[in-house]
Amino acid sequence: MNQNKAVLEYSATDQxxxxxxxxxxxxxxxxxxxxxxxxxxxxxKYTHAPNxxxxxxxxxxxxxxxxxxxxTDTLGSQTMSDQLTSLFYVSCLGQAGFISTGFIGAGQVDRxxxxxDTVVGDYLNPTHRxxxxxxxxxxxxxxxxxxxxxxxxxxxxxxxxxxxTCPGYLDGRPGQREETGLPPSTGPSVVIxxxxxxxFEDGEMVLKSIHSGVGITLEQVKAExxxxxxVSPDIEESIPPTEEEMRILREKVDPxxxxxxxxxxxxxxxx
Amino acid sequence: xNKVMTMKEAISKYMKAGDILFLSGMQHGEPSAAIHEIVxxxxxxxxxxxxxxxxxxxxxxEGLIDKMVTGYTSQDERSYAIAKAKAMxxxxxxxxxxxxGVSLALFAGQMGIPFIPTKSQIGSDxxxxxxxxxxxxxxxxxxxxxxxxxxxxxAGIIHVQRADADGNAQKWGTVGVDQEGINASxxxxxxxxxxxxxxxxxxxxxxxxxxxxxxxxxxEQPWGAYPMHLxxxxxxxxxxxxxxxxxxxxxxxxIKEFVYGVNDWDEYLKKRxxxxxxxxxxxxxxxxxxxxxxxxxx
Numbered sequence: 001m002n003q004n005k006a007v008l009e010y011s012a013t014d015q016x017x018x019x020x021x022x023x024x025x026x027x028x029x030x031x032x033x034x035x036x037x038x039x040x041x042x043x044x045k046y047t048h049a050p051n052x053x054x055x056x057x058x059x060x061x062x063x064x065x066x067x068x069x070x071x072t073d074t075l076g077s078q079t080m081s082d083q084l085t086s087l088f089y090v091s092c093l094g095q096a097g098f099i100s101t102g103f104i105g106a107g108q109v110d111r112x113x114x115x116x117d118t119v120v121g122d123y124l125n126p127t128h129r130x131x132x133x134x135x136x137x138x139x140x141x142x143x144x145x146x147x148x149x150x151x152x153x154x155x156x157x158x159x160x161x162x163x164x165t166c167p168g169y170l171d172g173r174p175g176q177r178e179e180t181g182l183p184p185s186t187g188p189s190v191v192i193x194x195x196x197x198x199x200f201e202d203g204e205m206v207l208k209s210i211h212s213g214v215g216i217t218l219e220q221v222k223a224e225x226x227x228x229x230x231v232s233p234d235i236e237e238s239i240p241p242t243e244e245e246m247r248i249l250r251e252k253v254d255p256x257x258x259x260x261x262x263x264x265x266x267x268x269x270x271x
Numbered sequence: 272x273n274k275v276m277t278m279k280e281a282i283s284k285y286m287k288a289g290d291i292l293f294l295s296g297m298q299h300g301e302p303s304a305a306i307h308e309i310v311x312x313x314x315x316x317x318x319x320x321x322x323x324x325x326x327x328x329x330x331x332x333e334g335l336i337d338k339m340v341t342g343y344t345s346q347d348e349r350s351y352a353i354a355k356a357k358a359m360x361x362x363x364x365x366x367x368x369x370x371x372g373v374s375l376a377l378f379a380g381q382m383g384i385p386f387i388p389t390k391s392q393i394g395s396d397x398x399x400x401x402x403x404x405x406x407x408x409x410x411x412x413x414x415x416x417x418x419x420x421x422x423x424x425x426a427g428i429i430h431v432q433r434a435d436a437d438g439n440a441q442k443w444g445t446v447g448v449d450q451e452g453i454n455a456s457x458x459x460x461x462x463x464x465x466x467x468x469x470x471x472x473x474x475x476x477x478x479x480x481x482x483x484x485x486x487x488x489x490x491e492q493p494w495g496a497y498p499m500h501l502x503x504x505x506x507x508x509x510x511x512x513x514x515x516x517x518x519x520x521x522x523x524x525x526i527k528e529f530v531y532g533v534n535d536w537d538e539y540l541k542k543r544x545x546x547x548x549x550x551x552x553x554x555x556x557x558x559x560x561x562x563x564x565x566x567x568x569x
Contacts (some may be wrong), residue, residue: 057296057325057370059445070510073298075500078444079560084502086446087297087322088378091371095390118367121477123400133341137369138391180394181406181415 009242012188012194014249015211016149017043018241020103023147028051030101031094031139034072036149037103042068042253047245055099057135059085068254087135094142097183102143104136106150109160112203113168113188113229115140116149116161123163133165140166141182145189152193152224159227169203176203195221197238206230213240273436274489275466278535281488282308285458286426287386290314293377293424293456294321297370298509300501301326304492309555310335311530320377320424322370322448325499327568328352328516329530334361337364340422342370366401368392372419374448376403379421380455386418386518393417396568408565427456430495431480432503433471438486441478444502453481462490464504475565494540497555506555541547 010018013036020040024030026049032041041054045065053063058073059084067076078084093099107130108116117136120128140146146166150156167190170176178184191198195216197209207229210216222229241249250257276284282305286292292309294302303326309317310329320340321327330336332352346365348354356362368376371391379387393415398404403420429449434440440461442449453459459481466489472479500507502505516522533539544552 055354058447071298073445073447075444075502075506075557078299078502084443084445086374086450087370087448088374088451095371118396124397129346131343131345132341132367133369133372133395133397135370137395137397137463138371140371141391141394164394164396170394176429177394179415181390181417182394183390186387 008240008243008246010214010246012211012214012216014241014246015214015238016192016194017249018245019149019151019197019209019211019238021047021245022239023190024049024052024101028101029099030054030103031055031057031090031099031143033057033104033134033136033139034104035084037105039249039253040103040149042066043245043249046248053082055090055093057087057090059090061085061089061090065252091135091138091142094138095183097142099142099154100144101147102139103146104139104146104166106136106148106156106166108156108158108213109148109150109191109205110157110161110168111159111205112170112172113148113200113205114161114164114170115166115168115188117165118163120162138249140168140188142186144186146187146194147190148188149192152195152221154224154226157225164254172203174203195224197249199232201230204230206232207235208232209236209238212237221244225256274347274438274486275436276488276490277489278304278308278462278492281305281460281490282312282314285460285487286314288314289316290425291318291320291422293427293452294319294324294327295429295447295449295453296496296499297322297326297449299445299447299499300430300442301499302364302428302495303497303499304430304495304539305430305453305460305462306488307530307536310526320373320422320452322373325512329526331363332516332522333526334359336363338364338366340366340368342368342373349379351517351522355522361472362503364383366403368401368404368419369396369397370448372397372404374451375419376422377448377451377455378551379419380423381451382421386420389417389419391417392419395461416446422455424452424456426458426460427453427461428462428479429453430462430492432463432499432501433465433467434468434489435483436466437469437483437488438489439472439479439483440479440481440486441471441472441475442480443478446480450480454485459486460488460490461486462492462495464493464495464501465531466491470523471564474567492536497540503509503559504557506557508555
């Protein structure tokens, strides 16, 4: 892989997608949200996880690959599915504990993995409005592990979010999710950004790997976190995408470069 | 009983100002033609219950909605529909749920029960601002759980691939929140690509999403879900619609030309074809995948 690094050109977005894809196991049932999660799920399906089951909120359950959808429900993502059903049905699968892995985007995430997709500032008089939960609250409430993907900036990595749309580990106290009534052994497990990858230890976000292959440094990562982030003692370099993964990403997952190409942006510059 | 009528008749007869309105089609096959007719008839003070219905932005922009029961709506003022509603002092109240929350409220409505327990939304701040989601104690275990209050829409509209004149309606592909939403609704309007013989329905009755006796009106309307896609019928142009109705100037042009500037959806389609060109519509044609017919009988 290190041999590739010298010749292989890839962006921070490519690294994000590859790191996310590596999280998907062959036996996983993956609930995929709109955007980058689709790229990760498709990359995994074309490479190391051909048997994973992909669930899309409108009511799509499938084990074959499909053209990258520009939303969640398209005729491409529907056609030749294993089952076409409803949002109700797939959400019940989650609530009853049958979805191993959830993949969501996020407006903001905080120290304890709480996600804000609603407002910045006061709810009734906000300085910024996102469209709201969609299915994200359901995914993070139900799935055994939820992986959050977002581009990182200090504004989006706050110590405490203004509004909890999707509950993480709340204020970090152990057992709080369960006390609230959320299913046991659920919650955010990994956060993947264009700078690095984070895990949760005792309900708190910990920096686990840095995208060094695209030139990111620890200082850069720390500068884009709104609190004094814990750094794992065995911090590592993110495993870069392989030549094969990059080929598949460009030729099969996103041949028209809608996401990986068209939306390729410099790290840390996102709103 | 034959319930076939025009869109104009169906909307004026079965909808009224102040209705709680359910719109089907969660990013798949929404009743666009019916929505345009509601705007044309200026049926106002609506409470809208729906998930991801693209053309409902027109109801919002034209100031017809008092309250939106929603899981996901752009409320950013960079959206012209929002800015316009706000300028007219017609910005609705947003009652926010997760998508499953909206689905559950409708499911409880369909079941005829006052509320339904759930593990979704608890632990979130949505409960602070939405009095129709609560944290309660399970009466059996004493553990905390969530509860969502039932919603019973006054009117529900669903667009389907085929229905018979009685209203037996069949939709396939993803059904989002259609099943619970349309079955929770008191009055049901079915709009359909094609009215088929009842025998067609009865040879494949598992596909029926709502039975005729629950339906008040049936409207035959080809391309009734355009600009959204509809399984087995046509592909969509959702992003084209968002682009066209996003900026102020083109939104106003769209409303003038394609809502108030036409009498009905057939005229709308004719105008779209003239402006967009045949090739645009040819590109929406699908490569058909045929399934094996199912067998019934005794």
